Amino acid sequence: MRTSLGTAVGVVLLLSVAGCSGSPDPVASVASSPARSTGGAGGPSLPPDLDQFTPAPTGVVDEDTGQTVGSQPVPTWDAAARAAAVNAAKAALTAFARPRLDHDTWWAGLEPLLTPEAAQDYAYVDPANVPVTAVTGPGRLIDSTSAYVAHVAFTTDAGTYTVVVSRADGAAPWLTSRITPPQND
Amino acid sequence: MPDRKQGAVLAIVAVPLVVLGMLFSLLLLGGSSEAACNPTGGTTSVTIDPATVPDTTIAGYRHDQLVNAAYVVQAGKDLGLGVRDQTIGVMTAMGESSLRVLDHGDVAGPDSRGLFQQRDNGAWGSLADRMDPYISSTNFFKALMQVEDREALEPTIVAHRTQHNADPYHYTRFWDPAVAVVEGLSGIDTGLAPGAGGQVCSGVDLVPGTVTASGWAPPGAGPITSPYGMRVNPVTGIYRLHSGTDLQAGGCNGPIWAAQAGVVTKRGFDSGGNGTITIDHGGGVQTSYLHMYDSGMLVDVGDQVSAGQQIARTGSSGNSTGCHLHFMVIVNGSPVDPVPFMAAVGVNLG
Numbered sequence: 001m002r003t004s005l006g007t008a009v010g011v012v013l014l015l016s017v018a019g020c021s022g023s024p025d026p027v028a029s030v031a032s033s034p035a036r037s038t039g040g041a042g043g044p045s046l047p048p049d050l051d052q053f054t055p056a057p058t059g060v061v062d063e064d065t066g067q068t069v070g071s072q073p074v075p076t077w078d079a080a081a082r083a084a085a086v087n088a089a090k091a092a093l094t095a096f097a098r099p100r101l102d103h104d105t106w107w108a109g110l111e112p113l114l115t116p117e118a119a120q121d122y123a124y125v126d127p128a129n130v131p132v133t134a135v136t137g138p139g140r141l142i143d144s145t146s147a148y149v150a151h152v153a154f155t156t157d158a159g160t161y162t163v164v165v166s167r168a169d170g171a172a173p174w175l176t177s178r179i180t181p182p183q184n185d
Numbered sequence: 186m187p188d189r190k191q192g193a194v195l196a197i198v199a200v201p202l203v204v205l206g207m208l209f210s211l212l213l214l215g216g217s218s219e220a221a222c223n224p225t226g227g228t229t230s231v232t233i234d235p236a237t238v239p240d241t242t243i244a245g246y247r248h249d250q251l252v253n254a255a256y257v258v259q260a261g262k263d264l265g266l267g268v269r270d271q272t273i274g275v276m277t278a279m280g281e282s283s284l285r286v287l288d289h290g291d292v293a294g295p296d297s298r299g300l301f302q303q304r305d306n307g308a309w310g311s312l313a314d315r316m317d318p319y320i321s322s323t324n325f326f327k328a329l330m331q332v333e334d335r336e337a338l339e340p341t342i343v344a345h346r347t348q349h350n351a352d353p354y355h356y357t358r359f360w361d362p363a364v365a366v367v368e369g370l371s372g373i374d375t376g377l378a379p380g381a382g383g384q385v386c387s388g389v390d391l392v393p394g395t396v397t398a399s400g401w402a403p404p405g406a407g408p409i410t411s412p413y414g415m416r417v418n419p420v421t422g423i424y425r426l427h428s429g430t431d432l433q434a435g436g437c438n439g440p441i442w443a444a445q446a447g448v449v450t451k452r453g454f455d456s457g458g459n460g461t462i463t464i465d466h467g468g469g470v471q472t473s474y475l476h477m478y479d480s481g482m483l484v485d486v487g488d489q490v491s492a493g494q495q496i497a498r499t500g501s502s503g504n505s506t507g508c509h510l511h512f513m514v515i516v517n518g519s520p521v522d523p524v525p526f527m528a529a530v531g532v533n534l535g
Contacts, residue, residue: 054522
């Protein structure tokens with residue numbers, strides 16, 4: 001039988017709890033007792049005036065990421081962005097929907113259209129198991145809550161697929177993170 | 186690009202509520218196993234005798250389906266596999282055949298047969314083998330055992346890398362019924378958490394955060410270990426912007442909470458190897474959370490999250506010398522000091 005959690009609870013080991021700098025207390029503290037989340041009801045409640053917060057000076061380098069602050073344009077939704085999101089999603093689904101190709105040829109077409117995280121997972125798909133072979137309708141943008149992410153639905157010869165695309169900033173390409181088949185069962 | 190092994194260095198065993206914030210951690214030298222965050226580990230099997238499965242229904246699965254689940258569990262036990270793998274087997278058969286020994290395939294695979302819809306490609310034995318619940322389960326598990334570092338992969342990804350099906354995330358929703366069936370038939374509390382079909386750590390419950398009256402939540406527990414601002418990097422000696430507030434956030438594997446409702450726009454590693462989640466709250470406001478390991482990032486791009494929802498576990502990936510949370514508030518594309526921002530919405534960081 002497995003070791004019960006109750007046995008494990010008796011001993012508390014904390015190893016390697018060094019902070020990025022300073023000398024943190026080895027025993028973690030919690031500001032207040034946990035409470036149930038509200039589930040996001042009511043939507044965002046922003047502070048009244050965003051101008052009261054001083055932006056980081058443009059051109060300085062972020063120590064953690066190495067990126068230059070202010071170099072990435074903030075994205076917005078406009079006709080061109082919507083078209084680009086739908087086109088990117090369609091390109092990825094079209095590249096995915098080629099079950100007759102050998103894996104390497106199939107993957108060479110699909111991988112550049114995916115986020116690095118999605119590529120880790122879709123690399124193991126055997127295209128012979130892909131049921132969709134044709135995108136039969138135009139893409140419909142079904143969720144554009146954030147200007148960084150779009151959910152796009154397509155009718156295909158294997159039902160309605162939903163593709164999730166995202167972009168890092170206003171100048172970055174749209175990349176696909178999910179190609180989700182119809183949920184039948 | 187960092188791989189999934191990064192999440193394996195430190196693994197959580199338990200977060201008992203009575204000592205909330207004290208984390209029982211194990212340093213796994215060599216770092217190739219996530220077994221410690223899966224409380225039953227990879228070694229202990231459960232036993233279910235197909236001959237004595239009661240005439241009952243569990244999670245919508247009837248007696249004949251439960252008997253097939255018992256064959257899956259038995260085949261896993263006979264190969265010496267642990268309950269997480271056994272449950273992955275049941276989950277996979279649910280996702281392939283609803284635990285029925287199907288004598289037909291589907292559009293993509295008309296030659297697919299049996300519990301696991303194994304194809305007639307030579308990899309899965311004869312037709313009789315593929316139609317036998319015990320033998321087909323055994324062949325499934327033999328393939329599963331070849332999946333590298335499977336303890337450090339999500340159950341649905343383990344199943345996918347065994348089956349090579351079209352949707353890597355297909356099996357996620359079958360995890361909860363699979364846990365219910367395995368526990369219901371064995372009578373054992375496996376410690377495998379519901380909702381973890383798409384998470385590496387199957388045995389750790391999520392902890393909701395504290396939501397203020399304004400609808401915002403602290404992203405992690407204090408104290409603050411390094412403030413926002415221009416500073417000399419303690420590692421490199423270079424004068425740069427420290428673009429966020431560092432919080433101890435419970436130390437390794439401590440909970441990280443969404444500061445506000447929003448849409449996940451990034452989940453992954455940047456060019457510096459920093460595990461990063463970014464949430465767009467609308468109105469030009471984003472928050473970012475850095476340094477998690479792959480296994481500690483619990484949400485995906487496109488997910489809608491709520492304020493105080495646990496989205497991650499504290500880690501030390503990228504530009505970091507120890508587990509902590511680098512919390513950023515980004516207004517119209519530029520970082521701002523998170524402390525006054527969060528104070529303005531009723532949250533005192535640290």
